[in-house]
Amino acid sequence: MTELKQRVGRPIRPVLSRDTIAIHALELVTDHGFEKLTMSQLAKKLGVAPSALYNHLDNKADLVLLIQDALVSQVSLRGMAQLIEGEVSLAAALEDWARSYRSVFASYPSLIPLIAVTPVSEAPQTSHMYDTVAKALITAGVPEDHVITVVVAFESFLFGSALDVNAPANVLDAPEGDIWLAHVIKASRKVSDPIFEAEGTEHPPRMNSDHATAPFLFGLQALIDYTLRFIPSTASAATS
Protein backbone atom coordinates (compact mmCIF):
# COMPACT_ATOMS: atom_id res chain seq x y z
CA MET A 1 0.00 0.00 0.00
CA THR A 2 2.83 2.33 0.83
CA GLU A 3 4.30 1.72 -2.61
CA LEU A 4 0.96 2.51 -4.25
CA LYS A 5 0.65 5.83 -2.48
CA GLN A 6 4.09 6.90 -3.53
CA ARG A 7 3.14 6.46 -7.16
CA VAL A 8 0.13 8.79 -7.07
CA GLY A 9 0.56 11.61 -9.55
CA ARG A 10 3.31 9.93 -11.55
CA PRO A 11 2.76 9.32 -15.28
CA ILE A 12 1.30 5.89 -16.06
CA ARG A 13 4.12 3.62 -17.15
CA PRO A 14 4.90 -0.01 -16.30
CA VAL A 15 6.99 -0.03 -13.15
CA LEU A 16 10.56 -0.98 -13.92
CA SER A 17 11.26 -4.31 -12.25
CA ARG A 18 13.70 -7.14 -12.80
CA ASP A 19 10.87 -9.11 -14.45
CA THR A 20 10.06 -6.31 -16.89
CA ILE A 21 13.74 -5.89 -17.67
CA ALA A 22 14.14 -9.62 -18.32
CA ILE A 23 11.15 -9.73 -20.69
CA HIS A 24 12.46 -6.83 -22.77
CA ALA A 25 16.01 -8.17 -22.76
CA LEU A 26 14.77 -11.52 -24.12
CA GLU A 27 12.85 -9.69 -26.86
CA LEU A 28 16.05 -7.92 -27.91
CA VAL A 29 17.96 -11.22 -27.86
CA THR A 30 15.26 -12.85 -30.02
CA ASP A 31 15.42 -10.05 -32.57
CA HIS A 32 19.17 -9.39 -32.71
CA GLY A 33 21.03 -12.13 -30.80
CA PHE A 34 22.82 -11.76 -27.49
CA GLU A 35 25.96 -10.18 -28.99
CA LYS A 36 24.02 -7.05 -29.93
CA LEU A 37 22.38 -6.59 -26.51
CA THR A 38 23.70 -3.54 -24.69
CA MET A 39 22.57 -1.81 -21.51
CA SER A 40 21.91 1.43 -23.43
CA GLN A 41 19.84 -0.37 -26.08
CA LEU A 42 17.86 -2.10 -23.35
CA ALA A 43 17.25 1.19 -21.55
CA LYS A 44 16.00 2.69 -24.81
CA LYS A 45 13.60 -0.22 -25.38
CA LEU A 46 12.28 0.16 -21.82
CA GLY A 47 11.89 3.91 -22.33
CA VAL A 48 14.07 4.74 -19.34
CA ALA A 49 17.42 6.39 -18.80
CA PRO A 50 20.37 3.99 -18.51
CA SER A 51 20.78 5.23 -14.92
CA ALA A 52 17.30 3.86 -14.10
CA LEU A 53 18.39 0.48 -15.43
CA TYR A 54 21.47 0.55 -13.22
CA ASN A 55 19.20 0.92 -10.19
CA HIS A 56 18.15 -2.68 -10.85
CA LEU A 57 21.26 -4.20 -12.42
CA ASP A 58 24.93 -3.84 -11.56
CA ASN A 59 26.27 -4.66 -15.01
CA LYS A 60 25.84 -6.90 -18.04
CA ALA A 61 26.89 -9.98 -16.02
CA ASP A 62 23.94 -9.29 -13.73
CA LEU A 63 21.73 -9.00 -16.81
CA VAL A 64 22.89 -12.47 -17.89
CA LEU A 65 21.76 -13.90 -14.53
CA LEU A 66 18.41 -12.17 -14.96
CA ILE A 67 18.00 -13.61 -18.45
CA GLN A 68 19.07 -17.06 -17.26
CA ASP A 69 16.43 -16.99 -14.53
CA ALA A 70 13.76 -15.73 -16.95
CA LEU A 71 14.47 -18.69 -19.26
CA VAL A 72 14.94 -21.40 -16.67
CA SER A 73 11.72 -20.43 -14.87
CA GLN A 74 9.89 -21.46 -18.08
CA VAL A 75 11.22 -25.04 -17.85
CA SER A 76 8.58 -27.47 -16.59
CA LEU A 77 9.19 -28.91 -13.12
CA ARG A 78 5.79 -30.59 -13.03
CA GLY A 79 7.17 -34.07 -13.74
CA MET A 80 9.88 -33.66 -11.11
CA ALA A 81 7.31 -32.46 -8.53
CA GLN A 82 5.13 -35.48 -9.32
CA LEU A 83 8.15 -37.77 -8.99
CA ILE A 84 8.79 -36.36 -5.50
CA GLU A 85 5.17 -37.18 -4.64
CA GLY A 86 5.56 -40.70 -6.04
CA GLU A 87 2.98 -40.04 -8.76
CA VAL A 88 5.11 -40.66 -11.87
CA SER A 89 8.15 -42.73 -12.81
CA LEU A 90 11.73 -41.43 -13.01
CA ALA A 91 11.62 -41.95 -16.79
CA ALA A 92 8.45 -39.86 -17.12
CA ALA A 93 9.84 -37.04 -14.97
CA LEU A 94 13.13 -36.93 -16.91
CA GLU A 95 11.25 -36.85 -20.20
CA ASP A 96 8.94 -34.02 -19.12
CA TRP A 97 11.86 -31.94 -17.86
CA ALA A 98 14.07 -32.66 -20.90
CA ARG A 99 11.43 -31.90 -23.54
CA SER A 100 10.54 -28.63 -21.87
CA TYR A 101 14.20 -27.65 -21.32
CA ARG A 102 15.09 -28.22 -24.98
CA SER A 103 12.01 -26.35 -26.15
CA VAL A 104 12.76 -23.26 -24.02
CA PHE A 105 16.40 -23.03 -25.08
CA ALA A 106 15.70 -23.75 -28.75
CA SER A 107 14.15 -20.27 -28.91
CA TYR A 108 17.39 -18.61 -27.73
CA PRO A 109 20.33 -20.41 -29.40
CA SER A 110 22.63 -17.40 -29.08
CA LEU A 111 22.30 -17.60 -25.27
CA ILE A 112 23.27 -21.26 -24.98
CA PRO A 113 27.08 -20.92 -24.93
CA LEU A 114 26.74 -18.22 -22.30
CA ILE A 115 24.24 -19.94 -20.02
CA ALA A 116 26.18 -23.20 -20.23
CA VAL A 117 29.07 -21.51 -18.40
CA THR A 118 27.22 -19.07 -16.07
CA PRO A 119 27.34 -20.06 -12.38
CA VAL A 120 23.84 -20.66 -11.04
CA SER A 121 24.28 -19.65 -7.41
CA GLU A 122 23.34 -16.00 -8.03
CA ALA A 123 20.30 -16.93 -10.15
CA PRO A 124 17.60 -18.03 -7.70
CA GLN A 125 15.12 -19.53 -10.22
CA THR A 126 17.92 -21.50 -11.80
CA SER A 127 19.32 -22.89 -8.58
CA HIS A 128 15.73 -23.69 -7.55
CA MET A 129 15.36 -25.84 -10.68
CA TYR A 130 18.52 -27.79 -9.84
CA ASP A 131 17.37 -28.13 -6.23
CA THR A 132 14.03 -29.61 -7.30
CA VAL A 133 15.62 -31.95 -9.85
CA ALA A 134 18.19 -33.09 -7.24
CA LYS A 135 15.45 -33.82 -4.70
CA ALA A 136 13.40 -35.73 -7.30
CA LEU A 137 16.33 -37.85 -8.50
CA ILE A 138 17.36 -38.75 -4.95
CA THR A 139 13.73 -39.61 -4.12
CA ALA A 140 13.67 -41.92 -7.14
CA GLY A 141 16.79 -43.71 -5.98
CA VAL A 142 19.59 -42.18 -8.05
CA PRO A 143 22.70 -42.38 -5.82
CA GLU A 144 23.38 -38.92 -4.40
CA ASP A 145 26.98 -38.86 -5.66
CA HIS A 146 25.77 -39.44 -9.25
CA VAL A 147 22.96 -36.87 -9.41
CA ILE A 148 25.10 -34.01 -10.72
CA THR A 149 26.65 -36.32 -13.33
CA VAL A 150 23.21 -37.33 -14.61
CA VAL A 151 21.86 -33.77 -14.67
CA VAL A 152 24.89 -32.32 -16.47
CA ALA A 153 24.91 -35.16 -19.02
CA PHE A 154 21.25 -34.46 -19.82
CA GLU A 155 21.92 -30.73 -20.06
CA SER A 156 24.84 -31.19 -22.44
CA PHE A 157 22.58 -33.19 -24.72
CA LEU A 158 19.70 -30.72 -24.35
CA PHE A 159 21.85 -27.68 -25.16
CA GLY A 160 23.13 -29.40 -28.32
CA SER A 161 19.63 -30.56 -29.25
CA ALA A 162 18.29 -27.03 -28.80
CA LEU A 163 20.95 -25.80 -31.26
CA ASP A 164 20.03 -28.56 -33.72
CA VAL A 165 16.38 -27.42 -33.72
CA ASN A 166 17.64 -24.26 -35.42
CA ALA A 167 19.58 -26.06 -38.16
CA PRO A 168 18.09 -25.91 -41.66
CA ALA A 169 16.66 -29.17 -43.03
CA ASN A 170 19.51 -29.34 -45.57
CA VAL A 171 22.26 -29.05 -42.94
CA LEU A 172 23.49 -32.52 -43.90
CA ASP A 173 22.99 -32.49 -47.67
CA ALA A 174 25.73 -34.49 -49.39
CA PRO A 175 27.92 -33.06 -52.14
CA GLU A 176 28.58 -35.20 -55.22
CA GLY A 177 31.13 -37.91 -54.45
CA ASP A 178 30.18 -38.55 -50.83
CA ILE A 179 28.13 -41.59 -51.73
CA TRP A 180 27.71 -43.05 -48.23
CA LEU A 181 26.45 -39.79 -46.83
CA ALA A 182 24.09 -39.39 -49.78
CA HIS A 183 22.88 -42.94 -49.22
CA VAL A 184 22.03 -42.58 -45.52
CA ILE A 185 20.37 -39.19 -46.10
CA LYS A 186 18.18 -40.75 -48.77
CA ALA A 187 17.39 -43.69 -46.48
CA SER A 188 16.45 -41.31 -43.65
CA ARG A 189 14.04 -39.40 -45.85
CA LYS A 190 12.47 -42.46 -47.37
CA VAL A 191 10.81 -43.45 -44.11
CA SER A 192 8.81 -40.22 -43.94
CA ASP A 193 7.33 -41.02 -47.34
CA PRO A 194 3.73 -42.26 -46.77
CA ILE A 195 4.38 -45.29 -49.00
CA PHE A 196 7.06 -46.47 -46.61
CA GLU A 197 5.22 -45.51 -43.43
CA ALA A 198 3.05 -48.58 -44.02
CA GLU A 199 6.02 -50.77 -43.07
CA GLY A 200 5.19 -49.92 -39.48
CA THR A 201 6.98 -48.11 -36.72
CA GLU A 202 10.21 -49.45 -35.33
CA HIS A 203 12.06 -48.63 -32.17
CA PRO A 204 14.23 -46.48 -31.92
CA PRO A 205 12.51 -43.59 -33.70
CA ARG A 206 13.31 -42.96 -37.35
CA MET A 207 14.25 -39.74 -39.07
CA ASN A 208 11.20 -37.83 -40.24
CA SER A 209 10.43 -34.54 -41.92
CA ASP A 210 11.30 -32.65 -38.74
CA HIS A 211 14.99 -33.43 -38.97
CA ALA A 212 15.72 -32.69 -35.31
CA THR A 213 13.03 -34.88 -33.73
CA ALA A 214 14.42 -38.39 -34.28
CA PRO A 215 17.95 -37.60 -33.00
CA PHE A 216 16.45 -35.90 -29.96
CA LEU A 217 14.20 -38.86 -29.13
CA PHE A 218 17.07 -41.28 -29.72
CA GLY A 219 19.46 -39.46 -27.37
CA LEU A 220 16.78 -38.81 -24.78
CA GLN A 221 15.85 -42.48 -24.60
CA ALA A 222 19.53 -43.45 -24.43
CA LEU A 223 20.10 -41.15 -21.44
CA ILE A 224 16.90 -42.21 -19.68
CA ASP A 225 17.70 -45.91 -20.12
CA TYR A 226 21.22 -45.43 -18.80
CA THR A 227 19.97 -43.46 -15.80
CA LEU A 228 17.47 -46.22 -14.97
CA ARG A 229 20.40 -48.59 -14.45
CA PHE A 230 20.91 -46.87 -11.12
CA ILE A 231 17.51 -48.05 -9.95
CA PRO A 232 17.72 -51.73 -8.97
CA SER A 233 14.04 -52.51 -9.60
CA THR A 234 14.02 -50.99 -13.10
CA ALA A 235 17.35 -52.58 -14.02
CA SER A 236 16.11 -56.05 -13.15
CA ALA A 237 12.79 -55.40 -14.90
CA ALA A 238 14.64 -54.38 -18.07
CA THR A 239 16.75 -57.55 -18.27
CA SER A 240 14.04 -60.02 -17.28
Added chain:
Amino acid sequence: MTELKQRVGRPIRPVLSRDTIAIHALELVTDHGFEKLTMSQLAKKLGVAPSALYNHLDNKADLVLLIQDALVSQVSLRGMAQLIEGEVSLAAALEDWARSYRSVFASYPSLIPLIAVTPVSEAPQTSHMYDTVAKALITAGVPEDHVITVVVAFESFLFGSALDVNAPANVLDAPEGDIWLAHVIKASRKVSDPIFEAEGTEHPPRMNSDHATAPFLFGLQALIDYTLRFIPSTASAATS
Protein backbone atom coordinates in the same frame (compact mmCIF):
# COMPACT_ATOMS: atom_id res chain seq x y z
CA MET B 1 57.79 -26.34 -60.64
CA THR B 2 55.94 -23.77 -62.68
CA GLU B 3 54.56 -22.25 -59.50
CA LEU B 4 58.07 -22.07 -58.01
CA LYS B 5 59.43 -20.15 -61.00
CA GLN B 6 56.65 -17.60 -60.85
CA ARG B 7 57.59 -16.73 -57.31
CA VAL B 8 61.23 -15.89 -58.03
CA GLY B 9 61.95 -12.27 -57.17
CA ARG B 10 58.86 -11.80 -55.02
CA PRO B 11 59.30 -10.86 -51.36
CA ILE B 12 59.41 -13.87 -49.06
CA ARG B 13 55.98 -14.21 -47.48
CA PRO B 14 53.76 -17.22 -46.86
CA VAL B 15 51.60 -17.74 -49.94
CA LEU B 16 47.98 -16.83 -49.17
CA SER B 17 45.94 -20.00 -49.36
CA ARG B 18 42.65 -21.16 -47.89
CA ASP B 19 44.65 -23.21 -45.35
CA THR B 20 46.66 -20.18 -44.23
CA ILE B 21 43.52 -18.09 -44.02
CA ALA B 22 41.78 -20.75 -41.90
CA ILE B 23 44.69 -21.00 -39.44
CA HIS B 24 44.79 -17.24 -38.91
CA ALA B 25 41.00 -16.99 -38.66
CA LEU B 26 40.98 -19.65 -35.93
CA GLU B 27 43.68 -17.73 -34.05
CA LEU B 28 41.51 -14.62 -34.11
CA VAL B 29 38.49 -16.63 -32.95
CA THR B 30 40.54 -18.09 -30.08
CA ASP B 31 41.69 -14.65 -28.96
CA HIS B 32 38.50 -12.63 -29.42
CA GLY B 33 35.59 -14.99 -30.19
CA PHE B 34 33.77 -15.37 -33.48
CA GLU B 35 31.60 -12.27 -33.04
CA LYS B 36 34.65 -10.03 -33.34
CA LEU B 37 36.04 -11.70 -36.48
CA THR B 38 35.82 -9.43 -39.52
CA MET B 39 37.27 -9.76 -43.02
CA SER B 40 39.28 -6.56 -42.58
CA GLN B 41 40.72 -7.71 -39.26
CA LEU B 42 41.65 -11.05 -40.83
CA ALA B 43 43.33 -9.32 -43.78
CA LYS B 44 45.32 -7.18 -41.34
CA LYS B 45 46.46 -10.25 -39.41
CA LEU B 46 47.53 -11.94 -42.66
CA GLY B 47 49.35 -8.79 -43.75
CA VAL B 48 47.41 -8.52 -46.98
CA ALA B 49 44.91 -6.09 -48.46
CA PRO B 50 41.24 -7.07 -47.99
CA SER B 51 41.04 -7.41 -51.77
CA ALA B 52 43.65 -10.20 -51.64
CA LEU B 53 41.47 -12.02 -49.11
CA TYR B 54 38.46 -11.71 -51.41
CA ASN B 55 40.43 -13.55 -54.11
CA HIS B 56 40.09 -16.63 -51.90
CA LEU B 57 36.78 -16.03 -50.14
CA ASP B 58 33.47 -14.71 -51.38
CA ASN B 59 32.21 -13.43 -48.04
CA LYS B 60 32.00 -14.17 -44.33
CA ALA B 61 29.69 -17.15 -44.96
CA ASP B 62 32.48 -18.66 -47.06
CA LEU B 63 34.88 -17.98 -44.19
CA VAL B 64 32.58 -19.95 -41.87
CA LEU B 65 32.80 -22.97 -44.21
CA LEU B 66 36.58 -22.63 -44.26
CA ILE B 67 36.72 -22.52 -40.46
CA GLN B 68 34.32 -25.45 -40.19
CA ASP B 69 36.54 -27.55 -42.45
CA ALA B 70 39.68 -26.52 -40.56
CA LEU B 71 38.12 -27.71 -37.30
CA VAL B 72 36.43 -30.85 -38.55
CA SER B 73 39.60 -32.04 -40.29
CA GLN B 74 41.18 -32.22 -36.79
CA VAL B 75 38.58 -34.77 -35.64
CA SER B 76 39.98 -38.30 -35.53
CA LEU B 77 38.59 -40.71 -38.12
CA ARG B 78 41.08 -43.43 -37.20
CA GLY B 79 38.57 -45.50 -35.24
CA MET B 80 35.99 -45.21 -38.03
CA ALA B 81 38.57 -46.27 -40.64
CA GLN B 82 39.51 -49.26 -38.46
CA LEU B 83 35.84 -50.15 -38.06
CA ILE B 84 35.47 -50.20 -41.86
CA GLU B 85 38.44 -52.61 -41.99
CA GLY B 86 36.86 -54.77 -39.28
CA GLU B 87 39.73 -54.08 -36.87
CA VAL B 88 37.79 -52.48 -33.99
CA SER B 89 34.28 -52.65 -32.54
CA LEU B 90 31.51 -50.16 -33.21
CA ALA B 91 31.74 -49.05 -29.56
CA ALA B 92 35.49 -48.37 -29.86
CA ALA B 93 35.08 -46.41 -33.11
CA LEU B 94 32.25 -44.27 -31.69
CA GLU B 95 34.31 -43.54 -28.57
CA ASP B 96 37.41 -42.52 -30.55
CA TRP B 97 35.39 -40.22 -32.79
CA ALA B 98 33.34 -38.73 -29.94
CA ARG B 99 36.28 -37.99 -27.64
CA SER B 100 38.19 -36.32 -30.43
CA TYR B 101 35.15 -34.36 -31.68
CA ARG B 102 34.43 -32.96 -28.18
CA SER B 103 38.07 -32.09 -27.65
CA VAL B 104 38.37 -30.14 -30.93
CA PHE B 105 35.18 -28.13 -30.38
CA ALA B 106 35.88 -27.46 -26.70
CA SER B 107 38.65 -25.11 -27.88
CA TYR B 108 36.20 -23.01 -29.92
CA PRO B 109 32.94 -22.68 -27.92
CA SER B 110 31.94 -19.45 -29.67
CA LEU B 111 31.84 -21.34 -33.00
CA ILE B 112 29.53 -24.11 -31.81
CA PRO B 113 26.13 -22.40 -32.32
CA LEU B 114 27.26 -21.40 -35.81
CA ILE B 115 28.71 -24.72 -36.93
CA ALA B 116 25.70 -26.59 -35.54
CA VAL B 117 23.52 -24.88 -38.16
CA THR B 118 25.94 -24.54 -41.12
CA PRO B 119 25.13 -26.85 -44.08
CA VAL B 120 28.01 -29.23 -44.73
CA SER B 121 27.68 -29.74 -48.47
CA GLU B 122 29.99 -26.82 -49.35
CA ALA B 123 32.62 -27.85 -46.77
CA PRO B 124 34.49 -30.82 -48.32
CA GLN B 125 36.42 -31.94 -45.20
CA THR B 126 33.22 -31.83 -43.16
CA SER B 127 31.13 -33.81 -45.62
CA HIS B 128 34.05 -36.25 -45.90
CA MET B 129 33.84 -36.87 -42.15
CA TYR B 130 30.13 -37.62 -42.36
CA ASP B 131 30.74 -39.85 -45.38
CA THR B 132 33.35 -41.90 -43.50
CA VAL B 133 31.22 -42.16 -40.36
CA ALA B 134 28.20 -43.22 -42.46
CA LYS B 135 30.23 -45.92 -44.23
CA ALA B 136 31.62 -47.19 -40.90
CA LEU B 137 28.23 -47.33 -39.18
CA ILE B 138 26.64 -49.16 -42.11
CA THR B 139 29.58 -51.59 -42.18
CA ALA B 140 29.02 -52.27 -38.48
CA GLY B 141 25.37 -53.06 -39.06
CA VAL B 142 23.55 -49.86 -38.06
CA PRO B 143 20.40 -49.80 -40.26
CA GLU B 144 20.97 -47.27 -43.05
CA ASP B 145 17.81 -45.33 -42.26
CA HIS B 146 19.00 -44.77 -38.67
CA VAL B 147 22.57 -43.63 -39.36
CA ILE B 148 21.78 -39.91 -39.53
CA THR B 149 19.70 -40.14 -36.35
CA VAL B 150 22.59 -41.73 -34.47
CA VAL B 151 25.20 -39.29 -35.78
CA VAL B 152 23.10 -36.19 -35.02
CA ALA B 153 22.23 -37.47 -31.52
CA PHE B 154 25.94 -37.92 -30.78
CA GLU B 155 26.75 -34.50 -32.18
CA SER B 156 24.08 -32.78 -30.09
CA PHE B 157 25.61 -34.33 -26.99
CA LEU B 158 29.18 -33.54 -28.11
CA PHE B 159 28.41 -29.87 -28.82
CA GLY B 160 26.86 -29.50 -25.36
CA SER B 161 29.73 -31.39 -23.74
CA ALA B 162 32.24 -29.16 -25.50
CA LEU B 163 30.47 -26.13 -24.02
CA ASP B 164 30.50 -27.71 -20.57
CA VAL B 165 34.30 -28.16 -20.73
CA ASN B 166 34.46 -24.36 -20.64
CA ALA B 167 32.24 -23.98 -17.57
CA PRO B 168 33.96 -22.96 -14.34
CA ALA B 169 34.17 -25.63 -11.62
CA ASN B 170 31.70 -23.64 -9.50
CA VAL B 171 29.04 -23.45 -12.24
CA LEU B 172 26.67 -25.46 -10.02
CA ASP B 173 27.49 -24.04 -6.58
CA ALA B 174 24.35 -23.91 -4.42
CA PRO B 175 23.13 -20.75 -2.72
CA GLU B 176 21.97 -21.00 0.89
CA GLY B 177 18.54 -22.61 1.11
CA ASP B 178 18.86 -25.00 -1.82
CA ILE B 179 19.68 -27.91 0.45
CA TRP B 180 19.20 -30.72 -2.06
CA LEU B 181 21.48 -29.11 -4.59
CA ALA B 182 24.06 -28.42 -1.88
CA HIS B 183 23.80 -32.04 -0.79
CA VAL B 184 24.39 -33.62 -4.22
CA ILE B 185 27.24 -31.22 -4.98
CA LYS B 186 28.92 -32.20 -1.73
CA ALA B 187 28.34 -35.89 -2.50
CA SER B 188 29.85 -35.47 -5.98
CA ARG B 189 32.98 -33.87 -4.62
CA LYS B 190 33.44 -36.37 -1.85
CA VAL B 191 34.32 -39.14 -4.25
CA SER B 192 37.30 -37.25 -5.65
CA ASP B 193 38.73 -37.02 -2.13
CA PRO B 194 41.55 -39.60 -1.87
CA ILE B 195 40.09 -40.90 1.41
CA PHE B 196 36.95 -41.91 -0.43
CA GLU B 197 38.68 -43.16 -3.57
CA ALA B 198 39.62 -46.26 -1.59
CA GLU B 199 35.97 -47.33 -1.70
CA GLY B 200 36.68 -48.46 -5.22
CA THR B 201 35.42 -47.49 -8.65
CA GLU B 202 31.81 -47.99 -9.56
CA HIS B 203 30.11 -47.98 -12.90
CA PRO B 204 28.87 -45.49 -14.23
CA PRO B 205 31.70 -42.98 -13.67
CA ARG B 206 31.52 -40.64 -10.70
CA MET B 207 32.03 -36.91 -10.61
CA ASN B 208 35.68 -36.02 -10.06
CA SER B 209 37.79 -32.89 -9.84
CA ASP B 210 37.44 -32.32 -13.58
CA HIS B 211 33.75 -31.47 -13.36
CA ALA B 212 33.04 -32.11 -17.05
CA THR B 213 34.56 -35.58 -17.33
CA ALA B 214 32.02 -37.72 -15.48
CA PRO B 215 28.94 -36.28 -17.27
CA PHE B 216 30.71 -36.71 -20.60
CA LEU B 217 31.59 -40.35 -19.92
CA PHE B 218 28.08 -41.01 -18.62
CA GLY B 219 26.36 -39.60 -21.71
CA LEU B 220 28.86 -41.16 -24.10
CA GLN B 221 28.30 -44.62 -22.65
CA ALA B 222 24.53 -44.09 -22.71
CA LEU B 223 24.62 -43.22 -26.42
CA ILE B 224 27.02 -46.05 -27.31
CA ASP B 225 24.93 -48.63 -25.42
CA TYR B 226 21.75 -47.46 -27.12
CA THR B 227 23.39 -47.54 -30.57
CA LEU B 228 24.58 -51.10 -29.95
CA ARG B 229 20.95 -52.18 -29.66
CA PHE B 230 20.85 -51.96 -33.45
CA ILE B 231 23.45 -54.71 -33.72
CA PRO B 232 21.82 -58.10 -33.09
CA SER B 233 25.00 -59.85 -31.91
CA THR B 234 25.90 -57.14 -29.38
CA ALA B 235 22.34 -56.87 -28.13
CA SER B 236 22.14 -60.60 -27.38
CA ALA B 237 25.64 -60.53 -25.88
CA ALA B 238 24.59 -57.72 -23.54
CA THR B 239 21.54 -59.52 -22.18
CA SER B 240 23.11 -63.00 -21.91
